[in-house]
Amino acid sequence: MTEATGIVGEFLSLKEETDAELLAMQCGDFYEFFDEDAEIVGDELDLKVSQKSSHGSSYPMAGVPVDDLTPYLKALVERGYRVAVADQYETESGHAREIVRVVTPGTLLETSDADAQYLAAVVEGSSGTYGLAFADVTTGRFLVAGATDADEVLTELYRFGPVEILPGPEARNDDDLLSRVRERTDATLTLHDAEAFAPKRATHVVREQFGRETIDRLAVSDPAIAAAGAVLAYVEETGAGVLASMTRIQAHHGDDHVTLDATTQRNLELSETMHGGSEGSLFATIDHTVTSAGGRLLKEWLCRPRRSLSTLERRQESVAALSTAALARDEIRETLGEAYDLERLASKATHGSADARDLLAVRDTLAVLPALADAIEAEPALSDSPLTEIVDRPDREAAADLHDALADALAEDPPSTVTQGGLLERGYDDELDEVIDRHEEVREWLDTLADREKRQHGLSHVTVDRNKTDGYYIQVGKSAADGVPDHYEQIKTLKNSKRFTTEELEEKEREILRLEERRGDLEYELFCELREAVAGRAELLQDVGRALATVDALASLATHTAENRWVRPDLHRGEDLEIDQGRHPVVEQTTEFVPNDVRMDDDRGFLVVTGPNMSGKSTYMRQVALIVLLAQVGSFVPARDASIGLVDGIFTRVGALDELAQGRSTFMVEMSELSNILHTATEESLVILDEVGRGTATYDGISIAWAATEYLHNEIRAKTLFATHYHELTGLAEHLPRVANVHVAADERDGDVTFLRTVRDGPTDRSYGIHVADLAGVPEPVVDRARDVLERLREEKAIEAKGGGSSDPVQTVFDVSSGQFRGPANADGGDPTSDRDPELEEIVEDLESIDVNATPPVELMAKVQEWQRRLKE
Numbered sequence: 046m047t048e049a050t051g052i053v054g055e056f057l058s059l060k061e062e063t064d065a066e067l068l069a070m071q072c073g074d075f076y077e078f079f080d081e082d083a084e085i086v087g088d089e090l091d092l093k094v095s096q097k098s099s100h101g102s103s104y105p106m107a108g109v110p111v112d113d114l115t116p117y118l119k120a121l122v123e124r125g126y127r128v129a130v131a132d133q134y135e136t137e138s139g140h141a142r143e144i145v146r147v148v149t150p151g152t153l154l155e156t157s158d159a160d161a162q163y164l165a166a167v168v169e170g171s172s173g174t175y176g177l178a179f180a181d182v183t184t185g186r187f188l189v190a191g192a193t194d195a196d197e198v199l200t201e202l203y204r205f206g207p208v209e210i211l212p213g214p215e216a217r218n219d220d221d222l223l224s225r226v227r228e229r230t231d232a233t234l235t236l237h238d239a240e241a242f243a244p245k246r247a248t249h250v251v252r253e254q255f256g257r258e259t260i261d262r263l264a265v266s267d268p269a270i271a272a273a274g275a276v277l278a279y280v281e282e283t284g285a286g287v288l289a290s291m292t293r294i295q296a297h298h299g300d301d302h303v304t305l306d307a308t309t310q311r312n313l314e315l316s317e318t319m320h321g322g323s324e325g326s327l328f329a330t331i332d333h334t335v336t337s338a339g340g341r342l343l344k345e346w347l348c349r350p351r352r353s354l355s356t357l358e359r360r361q362e363s364v365a366a367l368s369t370a371a372l373a374r375d376e377i378r379e380t381l382g383e384a385y386d387l388e389r390l391a392s393k394a395t396h397g398s399a400d401a402r403d404l405l406a407v408r409d410t411l412a413v414l415p416a417l418a419d420a421i422e423a424e425p426a427l428s429d430s431p432l433t434e435i436v437d438r439p440d441r442e443a444a445a446d447l448h449d450a451l452a453d454a455l456a457e458d459p460p461s462t463v464t465q466g467g468l469l470e471r472g473y474d475d476e477l478d479e480v481i482d483r484h485e486e487v488r489e490w491l492d493t494l495a496d497r498e499k500r501q502h503g504l505s506h507v508t509v510d511r512n513k514t515d516g517y518y519i520q521v522g523k524s525a526a527d528g529v530p531d532h533y534e535q536i537k538t539l540k541n542s543k544r545f546t547t548e549e550l551e552e553k554e555r556e557i558l559r560l561e562e563r564r565g566d567l568e569y570e571l572f573c574e575l576r577e578a579v580a581g582r583a584e585l586l587q588d589v590g591r592a593l594a595t596v597d598a599l600a601s602l603a604t605h606t607a608e609n610r611w612v613r614p615d616l617h618r619g620e621d622l623e624i625d626q627g628r629h630p631v632v633e634q635t636t637e638f639v640p641n642d643v644r645m646d647d648d649r650g651f652l653v654v655t656g657p658n659m660s661g662k663s664t665y666m667r668q669v670a671l672i673v674l675l676a677q678v679g680s681f682v683p684a685r686d687a688s689i690g691l692v693d694g695i696f697t698r699v700g701a702l703d704e705l706a707q708g709r710s711t712f713m714v715e716m717s718e719l720s721n722i723l724h725t726a727t728e729e730s731l732v733i734l735d736e737v738g739r740g741t742a743t744y745d746g747i748s749i750a751w752a753a754t755e756y757l758h759n760e761i762r763a764k765t766l767f768a769t770h771y772h773e774l775t776g777l778a779e780h781l782p783r784v785a786n787v788h789v790a791a792d793e794r795d796g797d798v799t800f801l802r803t804v805r806d807g808p809t810d811r812s813y814g815i816h817v818a819d820l821a822g823v824p825e826p827v828v829d830r831a832r833d834v835l836e837r838l839r840e841e842k843a844i845e846a847k848g849g850g851s852s853d854p855v856q857t858v859f860d861v862s863s864g865q866f867r868g869p870a871n872a873d874g875g876d877p878t879s880d881r882d883p884e885l886e887e888i889v890e891d892l893e894s895i896d897v898n899a900t901p902p903v904e905l906m907a908k909v910q911e912w913q914r915r916l917k918e
Contacts, residue, residue: 053079053097053104055142065129065147067121072133075108083107089124090117112462115155122153125233146284150233151209152182154285154396159337159386160344161186163205164279165232166272167198167222168213168242176268178276179205179297184388185290185395185587187276189269190297195222196306196721199229201297203307204348207232211275213268214239229307237279247274255294263296289395292584303350303677304694304725308718312697312733313670314631315347327671330631331680333604335382338389338590339597346598350677352691357616359431360599360679365613366430367603368681373424374600374607380420381597384413387590394580401459401468401572407579407586408451411444414589417596435595439588447582454575466565468572477567484560487553491517494550502530506542517554518544602680609633611681614672615688621646622673622731622764626685629668630675633683639802640685643669643766649785651758653775654768655809656789661802662768663699665789666733669766670695673731692764694730696722698737719749723756730763736770745913747771748892752909758783775808888912 052072056079060068067085069076078086079097083105087094097106109117114130121128127149131142146152151164161181168176175192188205192198202210210232212223226234240246244267251260251273260270273294281288311319316328323329328347334340351357367374385406393399394407418436421427459468471478495509498519506522515536521529526543533545579586605611626640639661645652656662672682676689698718719737726732737750750771757765758781767774778784788809789802895908 052077056080059129059131059142059144063129063144063147065127067126067128068131068144069109069114069118069128070131070133070142071111072108074111076111076114076130077106077108079106080104085126086117086121089126090120118148119153119155122148122150125150127235144284146286147282149209149235149283151180151207151235152280152283152285153208154183154287154392154398156183159340161205161341163207164209164211164276165202165205165207166211166213166237166242166275166279167202168268168272168275169215170266170268174266174268176266176270176272177201178269178272179207180276180280180291182280182285182287182290183392184386184590185287185292185392185583186388187273187291187294188297189263189265189273189294191266191269195225196725198222199225200304200306200310202226202230202232203310204305206230209233209235211235211237211272211279213242213271213275235279237275238282241275241278242271244271246278247271250274250277251294254288254291259294263294265296269296286396287392289580290392290583290587292587297349300693301352303352303674303692304696304730305348305350305674306696306721306725308721309670309695309697310348312699313667313674313695315674316344325631327631330634331602331605333378333601334597335378336384336386336594336597338384338386338594339381339601342591342594343598343601346678347674350674351679352677352693354616354618354691357677357679357691360602361613361616361681363431363435363599364603364606364679364681366426366432367600368606370424370426371607373420373427374603376420377417377596378600378604380413380416381593381600384410384593384597387411387586387593391580391583391586391590394576394586395583397573397576397580399576399579400461400463401455402461404451404576404579405455405457405459408448408455410593411448411451411589413593414439414441414444417593432596432599435592439592440585443582443585444589447579447585450578451575454571463572464565464569466561466568468568474567474571477564477571480560480564480567484557484564487557487560490553491557494519502528504528511554515544516546517550518546519550520544599679602678606681609683611683612686614676614682614684616676617688617690619690620650620764621688621690622669623686623688624669624672624682624684625687627668627672627687628683629664630671630683632664632668641665641668641802641804643804645764648783650762650783651754651765651767651781651785653754653778653784653786653808654766654788654804655770655772655775655786656768657791657809658770660789660791662789663735665804666735666766666768667697667699670697670731670733692729692731693727694725695733696726696730696763697733697735698722699733699735716749719753723753723761726757726761726763728762730761732757732761732763732765734765734767736768745909747773748912749909750774751777754784755781772808778808888915 052070056068056070056077059070060082067078067082069078071077077083083094086092087105087107092107092109094105094107096103098104118128118130127147129144129147131144133140133142135141149164151162153162156162162183163179163181165180166178170176173194175195175198177190177192177198179188179190180186190201192201207230210226210230212226212234223234226232247270248260251270254277263269277288277291280291305313305315310316314326316326317323318325328344332340332343334343367377387407387410390399390403390407390410393403399407414436418433418441421430421432421436427433454469454473456468456470460466469477471481491509495507498504498509499507504521505525507525508520509517510520511517518536519533520539520542522542529545532547534547535543535545537544622643622645624643627643628638628640632638643652654662654666668683672684672687673689673692674695675682676687677691682689698715715737719734722732722734734753737746737753750767750769751774754767754774754777757763757767758777762783775786778786785806786808787804787806790805791809891908891912
């Protein structure tokens with residue numbers, strides 16, 4: 046194909062300058078896409094694709110109006126494309142174009158999503174530790190953190206949910222970490238210039254942005270600073286223009302927050318359910334916020350619970366005050382309903398994309414702060430609470446000054462574009478007032494011209510109007526056209542009328558066009574100065590926005606507390622966990638929930654939970670974890686009473702998320718999650734284990750569950766709830782001092798079983814699995830046969846395999862009533878241990894010889910896998 050020239054050639058040349066997948070190039074009033082880009086955009090956005098000829102060749106072309114680019118950009122970026130934008134500017138020889146920004150998932154400002162839009166960077170240090178940085182370009186928030194290993198990296202990435210991740214040079218070579226990031230997140234992975242991660246350059250960039258003393262104040266690792274520098278460089282290179290909104294950098298220290306690994310956040314369904322939707326999650330259940338910023342903050346609290354007792358008690362005091370002062374709470378929520386998202390408006394101002402309506406939103410939201418303070422001050426229960434401190438935290442005087450400046454400057458109903466005039470109030474600028482006054486004089490002259498011409502010249506059917514072709518004109522009906530004065534100059538004849546102009550009219554037209562142009566230029570200049578002034582107060586806007594969001598989040602917790610009879614938990618630093626009549630915060634919304642107690646302390650720190658399938662074991666354990674989590678958010682909790690010792694982490698191994706598509710079996714996933722818990726949990730953690738070991742053979746499963754129980758009890762000493770069908774584990778309560786049995790009760794009468802959903806002390810006496818099969822609709826012959834097989838197993842009788850053509854009984858090797866390993870049962874009822882399998886005998890001896898307390902978990906796992914392989918051979 047012949048090399049393209051003209052506009053297409055310029056497009057292709059610009060495309061070579063960027064690594065973005067798509068280029069939108071301004072051509073007059075449109076942004077155009079050419080060649081392959083046009084075909085992609087046409088398919089993705091259902092745009093019409095036409096052909097553009099260039100030097101004898103034809104190229105696909107698709108375009109969108111300049112004013113409509115934003116929604117198309119947003120749609121393309123959300124589909125995973127990086128889009129370069131080239132703007133047009135005037136030169137002496139005509140038009141030229143240059144790339145002004147590259148829009149990526151992490152630098153997209155034009156989002157309607159209330160959630161944070163984090164851009165993240167991950168850098169591996171020389172010692173195997175990691176540094177992370179998180180920046181939200183839509184709000185200016187910037188955080189750095191450290192991670193000790195890849196699992197902690199995944200935890201933080203899941204916690205913040207970045208939309209785009211920049212892997213550092215070292216991380217790129219870590220195939221395992223990157224593959225796990227791809228599996229566990231929906232983020233776009235973008236390979237960025239390795240120089241941006243260089244320690245010296247990164248340190249310089251961070252100091253330039255946040256001040257020279259910042260790095261010492263943060264007290265974070267070199268990899269974290271490298272990650273922060275890379276994020277700043279990337280934001281600048283993409284041309285997002287929001288660096289001015291990034292006014293401060295904060296360190297996110299793991300020891301300030303409760304550890305919630307990615308698995309636990311998913312298992313507890315904090316912000317989305319196992320099925321991927323938000324409905325039915327904890328956040329969706331308790332979210333009563335009335336602002337997008339408040340909802341964002343509440344979700345952040347849920348995913349980042351705190352360990353600071355003083356912080357949590359201040360939140361509790363605020364929730365307590367708001368939950369009892371119903372009228373004041375309603376007034377506060379109604380007041381907050383008038384607020385816009387100040388953090389995002391600040392970013393738009395610094396980017397230069399805020400229009401007059403955005404600045405009006407800033408003005409109106411700044412007015413919410415004093416109204417909110419007045420509502421709090423007027424209610425004694427609230428004025429004595431930490432809420433007063435929250436609304437006093439921003440500089441109230443500076444906020445009032447900025448509000449007044451915007452109120453004096455902005456027109457009440459400005460146009461949607463910033464270049465057509467009508468943006469500013471009369472009295473804001475003397476020169477502008479003079480232009481407006483003269484413009485209105487000329488406008489008045491034109492508006493009254495028709496009436497004057499009728500009176501002066503005795504004409505009828507006279508109108509004065511304006512269009513692009515004829516400019517201003519006097520239109521006279523044909524019946525009166527012959528009587529027009531001599532100074533009228535005819536410019537057009539229509540079917541029923543004629544159009545004329547005069548020298549005076551042409552002079553007024555030239556004057557009003559000059560005035561409109563001057564007014565537009567002057568207003569735009571003044572508006573840009575005003576917008577820059579707002580951008581210069583980005584930190585103030587962020588402070589006010591954060592204060593409003595905090596009150597909104599606290600009012601949301603108070604609203605849910607009042608509507609659902611939640612109670613204030615007693616928080617302390619001890620080991621005890623006592624919940625009286627606790628309920629599951631989500632399940633109680635849709636069912637008549639049966640409340641249950643839990644009591645754990647230093648002498649009762651490990652609960653083995655047994656009970657029938659479908660009886661509520663998993664719900665019970667999740668409710669305990671969620672109540673503890675809510676308490677460490679500062680929320681009230683669903684219970685009659687609760688005393689909760691603060692935990693440093695919540696870990697769960699619940700369910701079996703099959704990852705066969707990634708080459709990981711259910712059992713491997715189960716063991717990986719268990720391994721992470723055994724390596725990470727501490728004496729101050731809460732551990733929830735559901736059916737550990739069920740993903741493999743019975744012997745292996747019991748062995749793993751038994752060993753894990755001993756290790757958690759003896760070595761880690763974390764508060765643990767362990768649900769199991771291996772009734773053999775209930776016997777540990779007689780030998781391990783901190784282990785206690787609880788069970789979910791069931792009532793059986795005349796063969797009918799009723800699940801009572803009530804948790805009682807002691808182990809269950811049976812599993813009721815066959816009853817559950819019956820409830821699930823398994824065919825009756827199968828259920829009856831299962832009962833028969835179970836009865837023979839309990840009686841240690843041999844079982845005949847029906848339909849196999851043989852009457853020889855199948856030999857059993859496990860006594861379901863005692864849980865003891867046994868040899869094959871002889872058909873004639875002889876000694877069941879006389880023909881024990883030598884391989885099994887050797888494995889049993891090997892198992893008995895292992896000191897579980899002295900064997901590291903990973904080595905123990907390897908032994909179990911070896912036994913499994915030998916048993917299958």
